[in-house]
Structure formats: C-alpha cells, structure tokens
Amino acid sequence: QLTQNYYANICPNVESIVRAAVTKKFLETPITVGATVRLFFHDCFVQGCDASVMVASSGNNTAEKDHAINLSLAGDGFDTVIRARAAVDAVPQCTNKVSCADILAMATRDVIALSGGPSYAVELGRLDGLRSSATDVNGMLPGPDSSLDQLTNMFAVNGLSMSDMIALSAAHTIGFAHCTTFSNRIGSTVDPTMDPTYASQLQGACPANANPNLAVGLDPVSPRTFDNQYYKNLQQGMGLLKSDQVLFTDTRSRPFVNAWARSEAGFQRAFVAAITKLGRVGVKTGATGNIRQNCAVLS
Ligand code: HEM
Numbered sequence: 001q002l003t004q005n006y007y008a009n010i011c012p013n014v015e016s017i018v019r020a021a022v023t024k025k026f027l028e029t030p031i032t033v034g035a036t037v038r039l040f041f042h043d044c045f046v047q048g049c050d051a052s053v054m055v056a057s058s059g060n061n062t063a064e065k066d067h068a069i070n071l072s073l074a075g076d077g078f079d080t081v082i083r084a085r086a087a088v089d090a091v092p093q094c095t096n097k098v099s100c101a102d103i104l105a106m107a108t109r110d111v112i113a114l115s116g117g118p119s120y121a122v123e124l125g126r127l128d129g130l131r132s133s134a135t136d137v138n139g140m141l142p143g144p145d146s147s148l149d150q151l152t153n154m155f156a157v158n159g160l161s162m163s164d165m166i167a168l169s170a171a172h173t174i175g176f177a178h179c180t181t182f183s184n185r186i187g188s189t190v191d192p193t194m195d196p197t198y199a200s201q202l203q204g205a206c207p208a209n210a211n212p213n214l215a216v217g218l219d220p221v222s223p224r225t226f227d228n229q230y231y232k233n234l235q236q237g238m239g240l241l242k243s244d245q246v247l248f249t250d251t252r253s254r255p256f257v258n259a260w261a262r263s264e265a266g267f268q269r270a271f272v273a274a275i276t277k278l279g280r281v282g283v284k285t286g287a288t289g290n291i292r293q294n295c296a297v298l299s
C-alpha cells in the first residue's frame, strides 16, 4: 500500500526538502551515511519500518534504542532524521504531515546516492509506530557471529530471501565496526577464513584490551563509497565480520558474492530491489500508527 507519490498533494516538495537537509548533514559529517543506513535496518527489523527505533526511553518504558545491540547506533543517524523532519515541518503545509518512518526511508536513499550508490525511487506512506520496547528487539537482529542459516532465517522472518540478505549485507561497504565485534577472529588463533595480512592489520588497529570505543572501517578498500567492493573483499578473505565472510565461505551463498563482485550493475539492481522490500516490512497504516510530532516521543 506504499506509493512513490504519497505526499504529492500533502507536501509536494518533501523529497527535495529532505534531500537538501541530508546533503548538508552529509557534507558536515560524512559518517552520517553508515549511521543512517544502519538505523533504517534496525528500525525495519523490529516492529517494521515505523521509526520505533527513534523513540527515547521515558518513565518506566525502556525503548528499542536502549537495547544492547542498538547502543552502537551512531547518533548522526538519529540527528539526520530529526534535522530533515525540522526542515519539512518548517513548511506550513507540511507541518506534522510527514512521518518519521518515511523521512528515515528517504534519508537512507539519499545518503546511499550521495556516497556513490544507486539512486532509486523510494516508496512512501508509512506511519510511525505506537510502541517502542527494548524487549521487542530480542532475537530480531543478527549478530556478527551468526551462521548463514541464522542470517537467512532472520531475514526470512521479515519476508526477505537469502539473496536479499546477501544484497543488503553490502551496506557494509560503508561505515564502521567496533573492535569488540570481530576481536574473536584476530586473537592468538586467527580465523582461517580471514586473509593473514588483513588479520595482522586489524591486530595492529585493535590491540587486545583496546579502548572499547575503538572502531575500524567495515570496507578496508573503499570505506566511503557505496559500491560492490564489499563482495570483492569477501573473495579475498577481507570480510570484517564473521557474518560477512561466511557469505563467501558457504557454498550456498558464494555464487551471489561472485556474481555481484563481477557486476556493479547487477549488484545495484539486486540492492535496490532488496532495500525496497526491506522498506515494506511491517508497514503501519490506519489505526496501527500515527505521525509523531517529535520522532523521539510516542504520540
Ligand atoms: C546480515 C546480517 C548483519 C549483521 C550480522 C550486521 C552486524 C553489524 C555489526 C556488528 C556492525 C558494527 C556495529 C558497531 O560495532 O558499531 C554493523 C554495522 C553496520 N551495519 Fe550491519 N549487520 C547486518 C546487516 C546489515 C544490513 C542489512 C544493513 C543495511 C541495509 C547494515 C548496515 C550497517 C551499516 C551501515 C553499518 C555501519 C554503521 C556505522 O558506520 O555507524 N547491516 N553491522
């Protein structure tokens, strides 16, 4: 029930307003790209794409964003949506007419395009969710040590195929991971699926007992460009997380990795199809949602 021209009569310039705000934020703070894309993923997999991840804890409610796995969501993703929403609300016709969930979907599209990835038409018409509870996050998001079966199952729960999962994992062509998320691969015995030179680079960047805030780029080759380098890295044993490298190690997923390493165009087509499907997960309409005045506060 989502449509590309949902706001045509409600707030006709919403896409250019959001794009301008996101572009400004991106130029000030390039790490906004990873922060925003990961925020969209973590939103959609918990109660659907409804901006439930943006809600702040209050009173006796511990919200999704305070679940352990979400504590590493970078603040710049939230800030991007808040700024874009403020820009939209500044237009009288648009005030409180555009959902936080839709702004997150548009901002995600915009940061991907700004960093060299595909630009695609984004479907709109999501409402914001009415609940946000940390316990809703339990078991819904994959961890860095997930097996291929676990990854495939967690995406299947959301109507996404193994091929969608592999395409979406290429979001790890940008952004950062904390040393703690892969330190088990570079200890005294290095993960045999990791390239030894890459492993020793990582050991240098992430010494044992390093500051827990230390992070490194997920894509060591083109960390700021949204491209198919992710798959080429996997072919070289240069996937940072175990959940990345397993996509090449396991013969069920390897053909997709090889195909998209070979073809940037093929990757882009698969990625756009998969992120469009991701954007449809659990969408709220009618009485199941509303448009929040403040993305961080349920209303
Ligand atoms: C397939 C299973 C996935 C696993 C196990 C996974 C896990 C992780 C982990 C552990 C990090 C590092 C977090 C940190 O240390 O701060 C990360 C970062 C990231 N993930 Fe994933 N992820 C998966 C899929 C996805 C998908 C589908 C997307 C989006 C479409 C995505 C987007 C990102 C981005 C952009 C970052 C970098 C965040 C930043 O720079 O702030 N991931 N992911």
Ligand SMILES: [Ca+2]
Pocket (backbone or CB within 6 Å): 042, 043, 044, 045, 046, 047, 048, 049, 050, 051, 052, 053, 129
């Ligand atoms: Ca959500």
